[in-house]
Each structure stands twice: as structure tokens, then as C-alpha cells.
Amino acid sequence: MKFGVFIDKLTLAIFFEVNAITELIFGFVTHSLSKDLGEFCRHRKKQTVNFDDVLLVARKNDKIKKSLKEYQKILAEVGDKE
Numbered sequence: 001m002k003f004g005v006f007i008d009k010l011t012l013a014i015f016f017e018v019n020a021i022t023e024l025i026f027g028f029v030t031h032s033l034s035k036d037l038g039e040f041c042r043h044r045k046k047q048t049v050n051f052d053d054v055l056l057v058a059r060k061n062d063k064i065k066k067s068l069k070e071y072q073k074i075l076a077e078v079g080d081k082e
Helices: 003-043 051-057 062-081
Strands: none
Touching: 003 051, 051 062
16 A cells, blocks of 8 residues: 555544544534523523523533633633723
């Protein structure tokens, strides 16, 4: 097999893997995540999703929750500077 053909096949395989992962993430965000965010929002009797709703969705994953809280602090600091 020529090197160029090998690279083409490898590139195609990587493309299909990335495409599959993208579809999986898109499906999760558009179906599961959006439904959960909407439910938390409705439970608060509000019409707008806020950061607390996102933290509730992430409550079972400590790493993601920690990252989101750090991001929330950064947003607060930036907001204070403006």
C-alpha cells in the first residue's frame, strides 16, 4: 500500500469517528440536556434557563461541576471589572 493511500484511509477513518462523536454529543445536548434544563427551569417557575439550572444538570459529575463553578467565578470577575 502506498503511503498516500494509507494517509487517505486513515484520514477517512478519523473523519467517521469524529462525525460519530459529534452526532452523539449533538443528540445528547438537543434531547437529554435540553429536556433536563427545561425541567429544572419549570420547577423554579421561570421561563429562562440560568447557570444554576446548568449546575443542577451537572450535579452527578464532580469534575464537570467543579469546572462549571470555576467558569462561573471567572464570569463574575469579568462582570465586576466592566
